[in-house]
Amino acid sequence: xxxxLQYFPNALTPINLLVLVLGxxxxxxxxATPGLSPTMAVALLVPFTxxxxxxxxxxxxxxxxxxxxxGGAISAILINIPGAPAxxxxxxxxxxxxxxxxxxxxxxxxxxxxxxGGLFGMVIMVFFTPPLAEIALEFGPSEMFWVALFGxxxxxxxxxxxxxxxxxxxxxxxxxxxxxxxxxLGVPRxxxxxxxxxxxxxxxxxxxxxxxPQVFSLMETAFQQRDEVSxxxxxxxxxxxFAENLKKVKALSIGSVVxxxxxxIPGAGGQVAGLIAxxxxxxxxxxxxxxxxxxxxGVVAAESANNAMVGPSLIPLLxxxxxxxxxxxVLLGGLLIHGLFPGPDLFRSHAEVTYTFIASLVLAxxxxxxxxLLMSRYSHTVMKVPDLEMAAAVTVLAVYGTxxxxxxxxxxxxxxxxxxxxxxxxxxxxxxxxVVLGIILGTIAEDNFLKGKLIAETDxxxxxxxxxxxxxxxxxALCAASVGYSTYSEVRQYQKAKAQTRAKxxxx
Amino acid sequence: MAGKRFSKPLAAAxxxxxxxxxxxxxxxxxxxxxxxISMIVTYSPGGATDFQAxxxxxxxxxxxxxxxxxxxxxKPGAGGQVGWNWFxTKGSKDGYTLATYNxxxxxxxxxxxxxxxxxxxxxxxxxxxADPAVLxxxxxxxxxxxxxxxxxxxxxxxxxxxxxxxxxxxxxxxTLQLEKAAGIKLTYIPEKGGVPAMQSVVAGKVxxxxxxxxxxxxNQDRLKILAVADLERHEFLPKVPTxxxxxxxxxNSSVNYRGVVLPKGAKPExxxxxxxxxxxxxxxxxxxxxxxxxxxxxxxxxxxxxxxxFAEREKYLQGLLPQLKKKK
Amino acid sequence: xxRDALVGLVCLAASVVLYATLGxxxxxxxxxxxxxxxVIMGALSALLFLQHLxxxxxxxxxPPFPWLRVGGLFAIIVxxxxxxxxxxxxxxxFLFFLAVTYIMGWRRLNPKQAAKWLMGSAxxxxxxxxxxxxxxxxxxxxxxxx
Numbered sequence: 001x002x003x004x005l006q007y008f009p010n011a012l013t014p015i016n017l018l019v020l021v022l023g024x025x026x027x028x029x030x031x032a033t034p035g036l037s038p039t040m041a042v043a044l045l046v047p048f049t050x051x052x053x054x055x056x057x058x059x060x061x062x063x064x065x066x067x068x069x070x071g072g073a074i075s076a077i078l079i080n081i082p083g084a085p086a087x088x089x090x091x092x093x094x095x096x097x098x099x100x101x102x103x104x105x106x107x108x109x110x111x112x113x114x115x116x117g118g119l120f121g122m123v124i125m126v127f128f129t130p131p132l133a134e135i136a137l138e139f140g141p142s143e144m145f146w147v148a149l150f151g152x153x154x155x156x157x158x159x160x161x162x163x164x165x166x167x168x169x170x171x172x173x174x175x176x177x178x179x180x181x182x183x184x185l186g187v188p189r190x191x192x193x194x195x196x197x198x199x200x201x202x203x204x205x206x207x208x209x210x211x212x213p214q215v216f217s218l219m220e221t222a223f224q225q226r227d228e229v230s231x232x233x234x235x236x237x238x239x240x241x242f243a244e245n246l247k248k249v250k251a252l253s254i255g256s257v258v259x260x261x262x263x264x265i266p267g268a269g270g271q272v273a274g275l276i277a278x279x280x281x282x283x284x285x286x287x288x289x290x291x292x293x294x295x296x297x298g299v300v301a302a303e304s305a306n307n308a309m310v311g312p313s314l315i316p317l318l319x320x321x322x323x324x325x326x327x328x329x330v331l332l333g334g335l336l337i338h339g340l341f342p343g344p345d346l347f348r349s350h351a352e353v354t355y356t357f358i359a360s361l362v363l364a365x366x367x368x369x370x371x372x373l374l375m376s377r378y379s380h381t382v383m384k385v386p387d388l389e390m391a392a393a394v395t396v397l398a399v400y401g402t403x404x405x406x407x408x409x410x411x412x413x414x415x416x417x418x419x420x421x422x423x424x425x426x427x428x429x430x431x432x433x434x435v436v437l438g439i440i441l442g443t444i445a446e447d448n449f450l451k452g453k454l455i456a457e458t459d460x461x462x463x464x465x466x467x468x469x470x471x472x473x474x475x476x477a478l479c480a481a482s483v484g485y486s487t488y489s490e491v492r493q494y495q496k497a498k499a500q501t502r503a504k505x506x507x508x
Numbered sequence: 509m510a511g512k513r514f515s516k517p518l519a520a521a522x523x524x525x526x527x528x529x530x531x532x533x534x535x536x537x538x539x540x541x542x543x544x545i546s547m548i549v550t551y552s553p554g555g556a557t558d559f560q561a562x563x564x565x566x567x568x569x570x571x572x573x574x575x576x577x578x579x580x581x582x583k584p585g586a587g588g589q590v591g592w593n594w595f596x597t598k599g600s601k602d603g604y605t606l607a608t609y610n611x612x613x614x615x616x617x618x619x620x621x622x623x624x625x626x627x628x629x630x631x632x633x634x635x636x637x638a639d640p641a642v643l644x645x646x647x648x649x650x651x652x653x654x655x656x657x658x659x660x661x662x663x664x665x666x667x668x669x670x671x672x673x674x675x676x677x678x679x680x681x682x683t684l685q686l687e688k689a690a691g692i693k694l695t696y697i698p699e700k701g702g703v704p705a706m707q708s709v710v711a712g713k714v715x716x717x718x719x720x721x722x723x724x725x726x727n728q729d730r731l732k733i734l735a736v737a738d739l740e741r742h743e744f745l746p747k748v749p750t751x752x753x754x755x756x757x758x759x760n761s762s763v764n765y766r767g768v769v770l771p772k773g774a775k776p777e778x779x780x781x782x783x784x785x786x787x788x789x790x791x792x793x794x795x796x797x798x799x800x801x802x803x804x805x806x807x808x809x810x811x812x813x814x815x816x817x818f819a820e821r822e823k824y825l826q827g828l829l830p831q832l833k834k835k836k
Numbered sequence: 837x838x839r840d841a842l843v844g845l846v847c848l849a850a851s852v853v854l855y856a857t858l859g860x861x862x863x864x865x866x867x868x869x870x871x872x873x874x875v876i877m878g879a880l881s882a883l884l885f886l887q888h889l890x891x892x893x894x895x896x897x898x899p900p901f902p903w904l905r906v907g908g909l910f911a912i913i914v915x916x917x918x919x920x921x922x923x924x925x926x927x928x929x930f931l932f933f934l935a936v937t938y939i940m941g942w943r944r945l946n947p948k949q950a951a952k953w954l955m956g957s958a959x960x961x962x963x964x965x966x967x968x969x970x971x972x973x974x975x976x977x978x979x980x981x982x
Contacts (some may be wrong), residue, residue: 028953043553043582050566118944140713162840164884168847171877175854178870181586184698186621186675187866189859197593198585219909222940267704322707323554333554337563339801341726389953392936393960395913396929399920400964407546407581408594409921416917420910446869451697453865455714456696458667 003347004126007355011363016059019052020360023063024367026379028375030064031071034081034211035401036392037203038068039326046334054338055353059360061334065327066118066310070372072301073110078103078382079394081210084327085202086306088210088433089274092137092158093291093298100294102159103383107376110303110368111294113252116245117304118365120256121263121311126358129347132312133319136266141452142466146475148445151272153482155434157279159292162429163490173438174445176200184450195410202271202326204402204415205439209396209432214421217426218391222281238373248300251281255301259308266316271325271440275433279306283485289493313363318342318354347438382492510828533595540603540778541576547768548599548607550591552584553792555701556639556720556804557766561608563798564624564636564790573789578606582813587674588613589623596625599771605679606633611765615822619829627822628772630775631779632814634786635767637799639720640738640808642748644731654754658714659691663689671697671705671717676829679705682737682762684828689757720764721745722803744805761824765807767814783811838892844885853877905940912936926965933957 010016023045030041042064049057072083077094097106125133139147155170156163179190180199191197209304246252258277281301282291291298316322322330332342338353340346341430346354385393402415422432456465466472547565552556557581579688592614595607609630618626631827649658661668672679675698682689694716699705702720709717710730722731727743735751736742738760751758757787768786770779788793790808799806809817855874861867912935920928937953938945 022952039553046553046734047562047566047580050562083851137707137711140708140711162884164880164887165843168877168880168884169874171880174873175870175877178873181589182866184585184675185863187861187863189861189866189870190854192857198583198590201585216909218904219940246914266707320707320710321703321918323703326552329552329554331554333562336559336802337798339798339803341803343727344729388937388941389933389956391909392933395916396932396964397959399917400925400929400968403925404584404968408583409917412917414549416913433852435762447700449869450865451699451873454695454697455669458669 003351003355004358005417007352008359009396010352010356011053011059011359011470015190016056016356016360017363019056019060020063020363020367021371024067024364025371027064027067028071028074028371031068031083032074033397033401034075034079034083035207035397036083037206037327037401037405038065038072038084039203039330040401040405041068042327042330042334042382044331046337051336054340055356058334058357059340061331062361063364063367066307066361067368067371069306069310070111070114070303070368073114074107074372074375077106077110077299078379080214081468082206084205085271085436086274086309087302088206088303088346089158089278089302090299091210092278092302092433093293093295095412096292096294096300097299099381100415103292103379104376105237105241106296106299107379108238108373109245109299111372111376112242112245113300113304114307114372115365115369116252117256117259118307118310118368119362120304121260121308122358122362123311124260124366125311125315129315129319132264132315134320136264136316136320137407138471139265139267141455142469143430143475144265144267144299144448144467145445146472146479148441148448150475150479150482151276151437151441152445153479153486154159154276154279155437156486157282158275158433158437159431163486165430166434169211169425170434170438173435174442175438176205176435177442178446184447195291195413196414198408198410200414200418200439201373202410202436202439203405204411205397205418206436207420208415208417209422209435211394212416213423213426213432215391215395215398215424218387218394222387222391223399233248235460238309244296245300248297250284251297252301252304254281254284254507255304256308259305260312262305263309263312264315266320266322269442272437273309274306275437277301281381283489288489307365307415310365318346319344319366349474361449365381526663540781541574544576545574545578545603546605547578548579548591548595548605549580549582549715550584550588550595550608550610551582553580553582556722557608557610558582559802560637560766560799560804563794563802563804566798567789567792567795573785573792574749586674587617587677589617589621592617593624595771596629598621601771601773601775603770603774605780606768606782608769609765609769610677611817612681612762612821612825613677613764615818616681616825616829619822619825620676620732627818630769631772631774632811632818633768633770633779634790634811635765635783635807635809635817636786636790637766637804639678639805640736640762641678641718641727641762641764642717642724642736642741642745643682643686643716643723643734643751644724645705645716645734646709647730647732648712649715649732650730651716651734654749656758657734658690658692658756661690661694664823665693666695666714669695669697669714670714671699671708673702673705674698674700678762678764681825681828682718682758685737685758685762686751686756688828689751709751716760722805726803742805744803761821761828765809765814765817769810779811838888841885842853844881844883844888847881848878848885851875851881908940912939919969926961928970929964930957930961933960939963 025040030036031038040060042061045060045064069084069086072087073090076082076087076091077098080095082088082091094106150374156166159166168221179196181188183247255277258280262273262276275413278298281407282288313328314487317328317332321332324333340350340353399412402412405411453462456462548556562580568574569577583594599605615627617623645651656831670683672683680696683694685692697714702723705717706719706723706727708714721742724731733745733748735754736748737751737758741750787808787810796806851874858867859873916928916932933956
């Protein structure tokens with residue numbers, strides 16, 4: 001903590017501040033462009049940092065890391081396409097808000113919540129890195145398996161429609177995750193076509209599942225008269241939204257805490273923090289069925305969680321060199337290039353650079369919120385683009401974004417095929433969010449189960465390995481609670497609906 | 509007369525044309541490269557191969573070397589197979605597409621899997637690094653040396669879990685060699701890369717592991733390093749014995765070599781040019797400085813040395829691996 | 837039959853087909869995880885089928901599906917994907933944008949609109965070019981022109 005304050009002024013040198021501001025603005029734009037993932041943005045910038053001072057280079061990467069995640073929310077809210085898996089939960093309520101003419105308000109909620117969550121996460125990181133690093137180290141195969149299972153229990157809650165369809169979509173996603181060569185066993189699975197040899201990578205899947213159905217939907221409505229919703233910038237809503245946002249204490253705190261916890265779990269994919277927080281806020285809400293129709297609490301929960309994740313996700317990264325998300329993995333490469341090796345050494349012999357980096361992340365949260373709010377004022381221009389032009393532009397960006405992840409046209413084919421399938425699925429009531437969650441969690445669940453099984457068989461046996469130990473038991477309890485609560489609320493909902501129809505029948 | 513008068517300029521023109529063509533041909537070889545070169549890295553951005561590749565090629569744009577930058581393209585998947593398959597079948601042969609290789613990974617894969625490549629699908633250019641595998645155990649492990657380790661494994665066959673970066677990578681080969689040489693049985697746990705494999709050892713989730721010397725060197729306060737799978741001790745870890753010194757016949761076949769290849773069918777002039785420039789570029793003070801700062805062991809080898817190394821490794825692995833396949 | 841019940845039936849059939857393809861995987865450990873998922877999928881599909889067979893929900897009338905427009909866009913995208921490697925990224929993006937606006941928007945096509953779309957396409961491609969090629973130096977499919 002002391003070191004943090006001591007080195008804080010280093011982040012304020014003119015050159016570092018300039019890089020911070022440019023990185024933030026650039027990151028917001030790149031993040032807001034559908035099809036371009038934060039991972040790609042950071043990977044593109046790593047070579048730029050070669051010729052910079054280590055601290056300045058890291059300030060740039062940190063600013064871009066922070067702002068692309070928030071920028072992804074812009075396209076999620078305005079055109080229903082998330083910039084990163086982190087933003088999926090944002091669009092569930094953010095896009096309905098935009099459709100109701102509240103795009104600007106939704107964006108304000110998004111950036112203010114991001115700031116609150118982001119600062120919360122950074123504070124936790126600055127104060128509690130050593131104990132949290134100890135906890136992160138405790139997560140082995142059995143614990144990770146249960147974490148993945150917990151994520152799977154969330155799937156049912158991510159659709160506003162049928163629970164069964166939500167779960168079916170999730171299973172489909174889990175199945176997609178096993179396509180290609182099994183990294184553990186080296187066996188090909190479900191490689192029906194040559195393009196599937198490498199499996200389905202997360203970014204092409206994300207782009208396909210969200211952008212392609214959106215393009216076709218735009219086409220469906222392309223020549224219809226639009227409902228006259230006012231997209232004009234509204235004056236004076238900033239402060240009102242600000243006050244309203246801070247009153248949503250429950251959503252903010254659940255989001256921030258869930259985001260922080262998931263960030264600390266090494267390799268869990270901070271990618272799912274938003275979705276899990278969204279589900280928790282929904283479960284604790286008095287009116288869970290308003291979620292998915294434009295409830296601002298959904299946006300608040302999702303965005304506070306995925307920015308709260310940024311700081312804590314650096315704990316396993318900086319102390320154990322275990323990245324929590326693909327973007328963090330690229331960031332790790334950026335650190336290594338400058339001779340900064342994660343571990344205790346980083347905080348001792350490279351304290352100056354490390355703490356400057358951390359300080360700049362705090363500043364980046366503030367800059368991201370400021371410039372984000374400013375950009376939100378112009379959101380109406382995006383909403384005014386005619387559907388036809390929007391469909392064409394989004395397609396080009398989707399193809400480009402998918403291609404450039406690993407320079408592969410095969411990925412583009414996979415993206416488009418999966419997207420077309422999703423479009424058909426959407427027509428009959430499936431949604432994309434559980435599918436993406438399945439793709440992310442599938443590998444985590446399978447790999448850790450197999451690894452755990454191998455280890456258990458040399459040691460205490462399968463049952464004892466997976467069902468003993470405090471951490472295992474805690475996560476199993478959480479899984480049980482999650483399933484139990486979902487079932488309970490489903491039954492209650494069913495009874496309510498029945499009572500309503502009965503009352504109606506009696507009335508008529 | 510007219511004919512004669514006419515023929516002189518004609519002859520001159522023809523001569524000039526021929527000269528121009530030859531010169532042009534020479535010039536084409538001399539001006540190569542005249543646009544940026546792509547280099548395929550078969551692992552994700554941020555991994556050891558990726559960032560080392562970025563460091564060793566950072567000076568390519570310098571006038572002294574290629575005068576054109578090298579752009580890294582990541583094509584990860586299936587332990588590198590996706591990228592190498594693509595490179596072997598679709599990589600352009602005009603010298604503007606290069607790829608990095610990892611030995612023994614790609615050779616072992618070409619023996620064990622139906623890949624579209626083997627050592628003959630690539631033209632070696634140069635090698636920049638060699639990272640030996642080291643046997644590591646958690647800090648609080650009861651094993652203090654290879655002898656303890658082997659003695660325990662003999663009494664408890666299959667009870668020692670050994671983590672490594674994946675199937676048929678150097679760490680896996682080292683595990684197999686150790687099993688064979690010491691007559692013991694271990695349980696190999698393939699992980700998704702060197703970093704998670706290291707993590708399992710540090711956290712005590714597995715009893716031991718094979719990992720990159722450079723990574724073990726950086727984490728040495730949290731580990732015990734028992735032995736190096738190489739012929740000599742390494743300058744980073746002068747106190748750690750080799751397996752041979754510890755009385756176990758494990759050689760350097762698992763050392764992870766990293767370098768650059770062209771696809772088969774590339775023009776000899778281009779191979780020659782790159783094979784001349786790359787070792788010099790890898791040896792530049794700036795590159796060496798960055799490599800040292802990032803803890804990456806450097807081993808520069810020329811094209812001929814790499815070709816020899818490929819052939820030796822293939823021969824050895826062809827002997828080692830099929831027995832294993834049968835054992836399963 | 838009710839539409840959702842049909843969806844359930846289709847998913848059930850898909851699960852059966854996928855289960856059958858598992859036979860090709862030699863390694864039993866590699867087949868275990870997908871097998872579990874497929875079984876769960878089959879069970880869920882059966883539940884979905886039964887749920888809607890027994891308690892059919894009335895569906896609101898939906899507007900007719902615009903086959904021509906969606907199918908047309910699908911066809912243009914397929915052509916775009918086929919040619920984009922040959923033509924290079926920027927040229928194909930430019931042509932794709934034009935094709936979508938001109939063909940799909942033919943009813944509105946007039947000289948003024950045509951010029952507007954041409955401009956729009958050029959500006960869009962131009963921004964892409966400057967951002968990716970000039971500023972970020974990204975590698976894109978190389979083609980005839982750019």
